[in-house]
Amino acid sequence: MGKLVYGVNVVEIGFDDRTLAHLSVVIIAKLRRRESFLFSWRDDSSVGDGRSSVWIDPSIPLHFKYFGSRPPSLNRAWVAALTATANSAQGLHLVPEPSDGDGAGGDDG
Template sequence: MGQLIFDSTTRTTIDDRALAHLQIVMLNKLRRKESFAFSWKYPASEGDGRSTVWVAPELPLHFRFSGSRPPAINPAWVDVLMDSANTGAGLHLLPEPPPGSTPHAEPRAD
């Protein structure tokens, strides 16, 4: 399990594979100087709940992976996450679609 760290006070634990896909989406948006919200839910082991942070080019962001090898990237998952990041609700960690599929992010109800 890796960690996504914002400034030095806010962090969340995310599976390395999911974190690698989030990294691609976040860095692509930041490279284009685009700011966006990122929201996630906490697992029951951390008391449930959810958080949202504002991600902007001028704010520190740290991707910390626990594994030494980068995971295989599913382009369909990157597309789903990018579609999510481009909505008014911002980026959410959505489930991975099957490789080779061409899904689009569904509007969030929450």
């Protein structure tokens, strides 16, 4: 399981590597444009099964730590769906992975 490590107080959020790879594409795209946004997720049952949110800002340290050594292929449709949530008033949150409708599969990068 990979981790998104955020901020000076070190908030560690666990995601499987495939999910983390898709989140990183969306987060990095927003930060490159110097856009701040809310990121919310559902907590694992081991930490209470609630919900958490952080304000993502370009000035706050961010680290993506993957468990595996090989990058997962990317589903363009999922990146687009996650980007749509990141651009909404509710901010970035996980949505189910759709099938990649263009039939091309994913990217390896």
